[in-house]
Amino acid sequence: MEKKEEKFRDSIATMDEEGKRSWVFPKKPSGKYYEYRKYVSYVLLAFLFVSPFIKINGNQFLMFNVLERRFNIFGAVFWPQDFYLFVIAMLIGVVFILLFTVAFGRIFCGWICPQTIFMEMVFRRIEYWIEGDRGKQIRLEKQPWNSEKIRKKVLKWSIFFFISLLIANVFLAYLIGSDRLLLYIYEGPAVHFSTLISLLIFTGVFYFVFAWFREQVCVIACPYGRLQGVLLDNKSIVVAYDHKRGEKEKGRAKFKKNEDRSATGKGDCIDCFQCVQVCPTGIDIRNGTQLECINCTACIDACNQMMEAVDLPQGLIRYASEENIEKKAKFKFTPRLKGYTAVLFILVSILTGMLFLRSDVEANILRLPGQLYEHKEENIISNVYTYKLINKTNNAYGNIRFELASHKGTIETVKQQNIEVSGNALAEGTLFIEINRSALEDDKDVVEIEVYNNDQLIETTSTIFMGPRNYK
Numbered sequence: 001m002e003k004k005e006e007k008f009r010d011s012i013a014t015m016d017e018e019g020k021r022s023w024v025f026p027k028k029p030s031g032k033y034y035e036y037r038k039y040v041s042y043v044l045l046a047f048l049f050v051s052p053f054i055k056i057n058g059n060q061f062l063m064f065n066v067l068e069r070r071f072n073i074f075g076a077v078f079w080p081q082d083f084y085l086f087v088i089a090m091l092i093g094v095v096f097i098l099l100f101t102v103a104f105g106r107i108f109c110g111w112i113c114p115q116t117i118f119m120e121m122v123f124r125r126i127e128y129w130i131e132g133d134r135g136k137q138i139r140l141e142k143q144p145w146n147s148e149k150i151r152k153k154v155l156k157w158s159i160f161f162f163i164s165l166l167i168a169n170v171f172l173a174y175l176i177g178s179d180r181l182l183l184y185i186y187e188g189p190a191v192h193f194s195t196l197i198s199l200l201i202f203t204g205v206f207y208f209v210f211a212w213f214r215e216q217v218c219v220i221a222c223p224y225g226r227l228q229g230v231l232l233d234n235k236s237i238v239v240a241y242d243h244k245r246g247e248k249e250k251g252r253a254k255f256k257k258n259e260d261r262s263a264t265g266k267g268d269c270i271d272c273f274q275c276v277q278v279c280p281t282g283i284d285i286r287n288g289t290q291l292e293c294i295n296c297t298a299c300i301d302a303c304n305q306m307m308e309a310v311d312l313p314q315g316l317i318r319y320a321s322e323e324n325i326e327k328k329a330k331f332k333f334t335p336r337l338k339g340y341t342a343v344l345f346i347l348v349s350i351l352t353g354m355l356f357l358r359s360d361v362e363a364n365i366l367r368l369p370g371q372l373y374e375h376k377e378e379n380i381i382s383n384v385y386t387y388k389l390i391n392k393t394n395n396a397y398g399n400i401r402f403e404l405a406s407h408k409g410t411i412e413t414v415k416q417q418n419i420e421v422s423g424n425a426l427a428e429g430t431l432f433i434e435i436n437r438s439a440l441e442d443d444k445d446v447v448e449i450e451v452y453n454n455d456q457l458i459e460t461t462s463t464i465f466m467g468p469r470n471y472k
Contacts, residue, residue: 013292028278059072104236176195228291232289275317362459387428401451413429
């Protein structure tokens with residue numbers, strides 16, 4: 001008997017005994033938590049679809065243009081030179097997810113993950129609208145291909161494809177920019193055939209995921225489900241079945257009218273299987289925490305409705321820790337949580353400081369490779385450099401000049417009297433730095449250079465200046 005009960009641990013719920021796909025037909029959920037999830041999902045969906053078309057100071061609100069190596073985060077433009085900020089931001093994201101997983105399990109998957117939101121709040125709801133609830137979907141799947149089945153399936157697949165195409169367009173707007181996307185749409189696919197091919201590939205991927213692969217993404221493809229097995233402990237709050245209350249001395253049993261279950265020793269679980277039927281990954285939450293569980297709370301709503309119907313207390317399935325169920329212990333801020341919180345606070349502080357210190361214009365001045373210094377008249381030493389000015393703002397700078405801050409000397413640009421750099425653009429060229437030999441302290445001096453736009457100091461940088469040895 002024990003071996004049979006533990007059988008679920010040897011395979012995943014979406015596969016049968018022969019290793020074939022076992023299609024999941026979840027019952028349409030309803031209840032308090034489902035309503036909360038709808039509100040959260042609609043806000044996040046609106047944010048996802050609107051963000052590429054919002055402009056702040058002329059910059060797209062969010063854009064991740066990998067090809068041109070330009071990224072817009074909340075309207076601020078970031079370039080490859082700001083890569084260290086992305087590394088720290090990614091570390092913050094990882095630590096943040098770790099912290100919430102340790103404390104609240106896989107709550108990210110059930111409430112915030114785009115895969116869950118699109119699957120459960122968009123595609124699944126369309127499926128319920130066209131094909132009906134769980135029972136009707138199962139009957140439709142088993143019936144032969146008649147006019148009703150063809151009509152419903154073709155309608156569903158067409159709508160799924162259209163939504164997938166819409167998602168692919170929004171995804172493309174994040175990659176190449178909304179202005180360019182709208183221009184491509186206006187000019188037509190014939191002019192931008194390669195972009196059309198990319199768009200269709202994205203559409204195909206989204207369609208495959210939401211029309212067929214579905215919960216397998218969470219169970220098989222996503223590594224986060226495996227990660228929770230390492231991070232969770234008996235103090236983590238997850239969607240859990242209270243086996244102490246549900247089983248009691250004589251275990252779960254079907255409900256009988258006017259029965260005093262406390263007197264008979266039967267548990268509060270009436271074995272209605274509503275929690276199983278409503279689960280989008282097809283698991284039985286009563287078996288304990290499993291990697292397939294995405295903490296979507298559908299089983300909580302279903303169980304609470306049944307408990308209310310049979311006049312038993314709600315909360316048989318609820319957000320709780322194993323320690324809470326076993327010992328009635330309250331949630332504690334454990335040393336491990338304190339450690340993650342401290343690391344998160346340090347990383348956020350570092351990122352905040354770096355963002356404040358980040359300059360609007362970045363100057364890189366490097367000696368021309370393979371060139372030695374030149375000894376000129378009146379004991380002047382000259383070095384040749386290349387410069388790059390990266391303007392990270394929308395403001396154009398029209399009169400840029402360089403001045404030496406650490407040594408007495410001159411800086412002369414080649415072929416450019418007035419250096420200009422447009423907004424969100426790059427300017428580059430060649431310049432000479434000339435310093436009197438008597439002002440040099442070594443054969444390799446570090447010189448500081450100030451960059452001005454008119455009389456406004458916009459950046460300070462440094463470079464190496466080479467001179468002769470043993471000049472004194």
